[in-house]
Amino acid sequence: MAQRHRDHLPEDFSERSLSEDVRSGLTSSPKTLPPKWFYDKVGSELYEEITRLPEYYPFAAEREILMARASEIVAAAGSHHLIELGSGSSEKTRALIDAVLASTPDGEQAAYRAIDVSESALRAAAEDLALRYPALELESVRADFEHGLAEALAVDEGDRTGGRLVIFLGGTIGNQDPQQRQRFLATLHGALEPGDAFLLGADLVKSPDVLVPAYDDAAGVTAAFNLNVLEVVNGRLGADFDPRDFRHVAVWDAENAWIEMRLEAVRDVHVRTADLDLEVDFAAGEQLRTEISAKFTRERLAAEFEAAGFDAAGWWTDDAGLFSVSLWTVAARALT
Ligand code: AVJ
Numbered sequence: 001m002a003q004r005h006r007d008h009l010p011e012d013f014s015e016r017s018l019s020e021d022v023r024s025g026l027t028s029s030p031k032t033l034p035p036k037w038f039y040d041k042v043g044s045e046l047y048e049e050i051t052r053l054p055e056y057y058p059f060a061a062e063r064e065i066l067m068a069r070a071s072e073i074v075a076a077a078g079s080h081h082l083i084e085l086g087s088g089s090s091e092k093t094r095a096l097i098d099a100v101l102a103s104t105p106d107g108e109q110a111a112y113r114a115i116d117v118s119e120s121a122l123r124a125a126a127e128d129l130a131l132r133y134p135a136l137e138l139e140s141v142r143a144d145f146e147h148g149l150a151e152a153l154a155v156d157e158g159d160r161t162g163g164r165l166v167i168f169l170g171g172t173i174g175n176q177d178p179q180q181r182q183r184f185l186a187t188l189h190g191a192l193e194p195g196d197a198f199l200l201g202a203d204l205v206k207s208p209d210v211l212v213p214a215y216d217d218a219a220g221v222t223a224a225f226n227l228n229v230l231e232v233v234n235g236r237l238g239a240d241f242d243p244r245d246f247r248h249v250a251v252w253d254a255e256n257a258w259i260e261m262r263l264e265a266v267r268d269v270h271v272r273t274a275d276l277d278l279e280v281d282f283a284a285g286e287q288l289r290t291e292i293s294a295k296f297t298r299e300r301l302a303a304e305f306e307a308a309g310f311d312a313a314g315w316w317t318d319d320a321g322l323f324s325v326s327l328w329t330v331a332a333r334a335l336t
Pocket of ligand 1: 050171214
């Protein structure tokens with residue numbers, strides 16, 4: 001089946017946005033770094049390891065839902081054109097692709113478009129999917145959906161066969177703060193048309209006794225994952241962070257309903273980032289925020305989606321009620 005690849009990012013996109021993020025993050029107060037820089041080769045491997053930890057329930061819980069409910073979800077969405085945001089390895093998506101292929105009427109073409117910033121992840125996933133699914137039309141788009149979402153979602157009119165199902169799995173929406181999320185939902189709603197649907201994987205609020213260990217595991221894998229972002233900045237921008245100067249911290253912020261991961265300086269630290277000609281000091285005990293991972297309730301998600309113009313069209317959880325997969329549709333726009 002035909003395969004197409006589009007690239008919406010300039011060659012030096014990643015270098016430039018990392019530089020901007022590091023400069024603004026390390027000079028702001030409190031200091032921050034966005035979580036997207038965790039995922040170099042080592043970081044992606046550490047994240048894979050996290051998904052196999054006994055404490056890290058979101059991965060297994062979401063997979064349980066998708067395995068059990070894929071045909072129901074695809075039937076509710078009524079679409080055979082899947083578009084995945086932040087597709088990564090596309091591994092869990094296979095349950096949905098199976099359901100799409102099984103329900104695509106004769107004479108219609110099932111399609112899957114992967115959107116990701118990582119060229120290597122897109123290529124590996126496309127190769128794997130092409131072998132597994134000869135009947136599926138595959139497209140990959142390299143884009144940063146925080147910036148180029150509307151362009152990445154655009155479809156050639158000639159290609160349109162029914163509604164699209166845009167999927168965003170893994171609980172990654174939790175990495176956005178409420179303002180970023182509101183902007184994301186507004187852009188998404190603007191890019192979708194009546195008949196399209198959006199499928200979201202979102203982690204749910206629960207006891208800190210379960211939440212905190214999921215982000216501070218006994219084996220120290222999440223600590224290594226968090227500290228690795230310093231190596232990313234060292235390797236790519238010539239900084240001289242010594243990871244031994246920092247310790248991993250995970251806290252549950254009940255008011256904001258999110259987990260915050262931080263790196264805390266264990267002594268006074270001076271860091272020079274050669275490529276940015278930037279010198280930064282950390283006082284002992286000072287914390288650098290590296291990730292928020294927001295947790296939701298059904299009511300809160302419904303309120304945010306409805307405010308953005310979506311209608312609730314489906315809600316599924318794992319048996320233990322830890323994680324959610326929800327479906328949202330775009331109502332026909334009122335004639336004014
Ligand atoms: C891949 C973004 C969903 O927020 O739970 C895992 C990343 N961070 N452990 C999450 C992560 C710490 C993960 N997401």
